[in-house]
Amino acid sequence: MITCENLVKIYKIDDEMEVMALQGLDLKVEKGEVMGIIGNSGSGKSTLLNMLGGLDRPTAGKLIVDGKDLLRLSDKDLVKYKLDTVGFIWQNNARNLIPYLTAVENVELPMLLKGRYKRERAMELLNMVDLGHRMNSKLDKLSGGEQQRVAIAISLANNPSLLLADEPTGSVDTKTADIILDLFRKLNRELGITIVIVTHDTQLTQKMDRVVSIRDGQTSSEFLRRNFFSSENDLDTQEDKEEDTHVELAVIDRTGRIQLPREYLDGIGLTPEQNKLEVMLEDGKIIILNPEDT
Numbered sequence: 001m002i003t004c005e006n007l008v009k010i011y012k013i014d015d016e017m018e019v020m021a022l023q024g025l026d027l028k029v030e031k032g033e034v035m036g037i038i039g040n041s042g043s044g045k046s047t048l049l050n051m052l053g054g055l056d057r058p059t060a061g062k063l064i065v066d067g068k069d070l071l072r073l074s075d076k077d078l079v080k081y082k083l084d085t086v087g088f089i090w091q092n093n094a095r096n097l098i099p100y101l102t103a104v105e106n107v108e109l110p111m112l113l114k115g116r117y118k119r120e121r122a123m124e125l126l127n128m129v130d131l132g133h134r135m136n137s138k139l140d141k142l143s144g145g146e147q148q149r150v151a152i153a154i155s156l157a158n159n160p161s162l163l164l165a166d167e168p169t170g171s172v173d174t175k176t177a178d179i180i181l182d183l184f185r186k187l188n189r190e191l192g193i194t195i196v197i198v199t200h201d202t203q204l205t206q207k208m209d210r211v212v213s214i215r216d217g218q219t220s221s222e223f224l225r226r227n228f229f230s231s232e233n234d235l236d237t238q239e240d241k242e243e244d245t246h247v248e249l250a251v252i253d254r255t256g257r258i259q260l261p262r263e264y265l266d267g268i269g270l271t272p273e274q275n276k277l278e279v280m281l282e283d284g285k286i287i288i289l290n291p292e293d294t
Ligand SMILES: Nc1ncnc2c1ncn2[C@@H]1O[C@H](COP(=O)(O)OP(=O)(O)OP(=O)(O)O)[C@@H](O)[C@H]1O
Pocket: 011, 012, 013, 019, 020, 021, 039, 040, 041, 042, 043, 044, 045, 046, 047, 048
């Protein structure tokens, strides 16, 4: 569904200053995946989402989404792509909704359809997000989580094949965050929609099958859930950390370069000044040693 290869995004601040927000990022997302993206503030998560959503164009590299080459699309085709292929959910989406209109009126508002069909489609979308029973409630009578579900209904209006969510649970409590993740899963299952979620919420990422970590504008590691079918109850009863639920994979680029977590390097006593490691292949395993220890 998504292929990013060596993706670069440079923002020009003024004649002298540039920011390289994406520094040769590689990422593959399969059709029908629900995937998380994590990373420190400023690591390039939102920039990546903006590129995937066609809100801005990459500077260089390759970006193919749903068969469309986003570096080569004409301006007209990019507008069509934004309308037809992607749906967006933002952290503060609900704030853009109109408080004195009902849920169904809010969903109807941005739709291009006319008359009766608009109402039918808006009702259908609210049913999809399990909010059919509140369709005639004024928005300001709905909880934060329910308002976010109205925003999700709106994002589905054009049958997108990709949903992009930037901190979708940033403004709600843990229980509501779980309900929203369950809803994403349901939409994924029932509509086959691919979903990419940027989040800081480690409770949420523990429940995702694949989480990619971005550092300095590049994918640095990937967390795969150990047991895709492990019971959600287990997660609720124990104080899990990401390492317990997921196995961490370092990302290797086409030239064989990998980025090792700093704590691993610290673990073998390698100081930041040292820039060489001893690497050995032994019994089918690659062993990395601090050269000063050998
Ligand atoms: N429109 C822009 N103009 C100039 N620089 C930008 C722009 N957008 C992002 N940047 C810079 O690009 C880098 C990556 O920013 P980005 O917003 O993608 O990070 P992020 O991982 O989403 O951070 P956060 O978690 O704080 O939202 C930062 O250094 C940021 O200052």
